[in-house]
Amino acid sequence: MRVALFVPCYIDQFYPQVAIASLELLEKLGCEVTVPAQQTCCGQPMANSGFAHITGGCDTNFETNFSGFDYIVGPSGSCVLHLKEHHPDAKIRASVYEICEFLVDVLKVKSLPAYFPHKVGLHQSCHGQRGLRISSMTELNEKPFSKLTYLLDLVEGCEWKYPERQDECCGFGGTFCVTEEAVSVKMGQDRIQEHQANEVEYIVGADTSCLMHMEGILKRSASNVGVKHIVEILNAHA
Amino acid sequence: MHMLSHAEASEKFIANQERTDWHDDTLWFVRAKRDKASKLLPEWEALREQASQIKEHMLSNLPQYLLEFEANAQANGVQVHWAKDAHEHNEIVYSIIQKHGDKALVKSKSMLTEECHLNAYLEQRGIDVVDTDLGERIVQFRKEVPSHIVLPAIHLKKEDVGETFHQHLGTPKGNKDPQFLTEAARIHLREKFLEAKVAITGVNFAVAETGEFVVCTNEGNADMGAHLSDVHIACMGIEKIIPKRQDLGVFLRLLARSATGQLITTYSSHFAKPRAGQEMHIVLVDNGRSRQLARDEFRNSLKCIRCAACFNTCPVYRRSGGHSYHQPVAGPIGSILAPNFDKKANVDLPFASTLCGSCSNVCPVKINIHEQLWFWRQDLMKEGLAPAGKVLGMKFMAWMMANPTIFRMAGGMGRKVMNWFPFLVNNGLNPWYKQREMPAPPKQSFQEWYKSNRL
């Protein structure tokens, strides 16, 4: 199985540990992983700002880097959703996966050699959840399920909690986080408060952008709660 | 006067944190009630699908259904009027009032008349318009506009209402008991109902097959007005048409459950024929709806039944208040309707969202609201309505992302300043830092790590 690891631009630059954990995890599970060296960005930051009409070069670069693999896997629900919905190439759209859905749906992971003896609060990032249906949504009348909690349950020692509002947005929202700074920060503070009420050590999610936003708020208030991408936990060992 | 953008108005709203938290919690509670009500119906999702399909069918046959409705309403003895725009709508209503020589009227909730600014139009011509929905009466006294289409005064606390009623109805200063204040309004408005010769109501659904229209309230104010008046004028947007009476069974099961979590509104009143001696008028209003119908991406916004579920679930709306949307219809649906009226004035609204998608999930007629927000962003930016700095920044981003070598270089140089980063471009004073820290820059990017460890 030839898997290309898609490392979103901001993860590459600011959160290399998320990409490293993704790579190691996939290899551990038997995938032959390639990291295309000339990859940059999925185009989402521009498109969600209303500039989808100028992302042609970015789309082409993505296609050049990612053609010819069985699967394209990335640790970011929102970037993957953008590609699935808007990338011009149908093969790309069909073969791109968010890493947790890839683990559950394609690799059909039943166990993991992971150990993470901490209490974590689960943040369901909207694009992964509502867009990719990584988990059920509280608005819908449907049977509850979650690929994230399924995976966390495979990790020894890990105790996870939902915040009181199980799937409310954290307020990152791409450029929203600066153009609508006041609302964005308030949304983030409210999420964090519910996690803190649960006395968690880390806020965990499958989208680094949401985590970066919440981490920024946590650090400003000198909180001792940290953030972790879920792959860092799935790849953690004793 | 400079109209505040959504972001500016929100910042002001949030400055009062206690009030913001109250607003957020209160509306979240309404959403929770909606969740509970919807989960008690096993066929909920099927009902939404049915409602959506009925509305889509209606939109694909709108002129036929309008003509069918008109013919049946006329056969019922109702006078039907057509208005191209808000101004014509207001003229029609005014001319009916004038014919009867009246100077006062009672009006129940109608978002259409808000959209047309009917009150201001009539008041300029010496007509005393009395809004009879309690929440609307409160905001009318305060010379404000509703901040929510179902809960018009949700931005106010009982202290505010107590003070307003003290000033306008002479209730004792400091009394803020909702029961007491509601009773005061009941007495005040009963007088108005008994006097008024003309009543205006909105329309929730108009049935083509029968020519009847349905008005839903909890307070009973639409009925008090309509049944006591000599002239009943019902104002409706042309998209309120549904094909058959049996469709009401679908829509009325969804409406109140979605809006407030109630099983149904207290009154679902079906008006077909005027009472003996009464005149009944219906004003059918286009006001941009035919234009919206022609926009493939936005046509489905016309399915809306104005339940406000999308408001209550919206994390942005709950923390910014209805007035920050500077439009009669606020919230997510308002943000996809508004650019149809005026792109330039409303360019901020499709951006007043994180695109989290919760709105589309609660919508009882399955409007893809968050996708339409995205489409409006594309439309507005393509039309050149972005600030110059933003265009430049985006073009720079796009260029860099298309050129891997430049991207790697910029990253290496700029990780400390990070001012090239997608949502941080072109900001001298970067809003990110106001209340947040940036991640500590790592020594190596992932690609650099990969090169030194794996290649």
Add this chain to the structure above:
Amino acid sequence: MSSREEIIKALQEVKVPAKAYPGAFTAQVIGEDTLADFLYSMQVVSTTVIQVKEAADASPALDKHFPNMERVHLNPLADGLSLADIDVLEIEGDFGVAENGAIWLDDSNLPHRVAPFICQHLVIYLSQNNLLPTLQEAYIRLGDKQTGFGVFLSGPSKTADIEQSLVIGAHGARSLVVVLTEC
């Protein structure tokens, strides 16, 4: 060209892809027991139910419920305005809906359209044989019945416009009693 013609023309010029009418929707029965569901809904909408064998049996309970208040059974054609003084109005309901407590009233039940709204308190007599599970059965039952005015009424009037605190008795009746008869 009149506005009517202009609007119709503008709409006809838009080529909207045809979408078929989905056909009638079949409701799933919510509970097994329509009567129990109805009683539950009545409770939810703050309505008192008096269960009796026949209508006349309700008097003692109603006397107790409305002490020292005159109860009026109205003739058709009463003047709307004079109804404002009525304390307790009694009318017959046509049928009720279990899922939401709505009771259908129309011109054939109402002395005057404003009656159930303007009276201070309302009593509706309803046979428990006339209960339907959902609103969808209710519309099937209604069929194409022609009526000038009809209303699904569920509970007393209410509002929550001040801080979302529920207040019973807005503009319409302050309370609702349903007399549910066995026959």
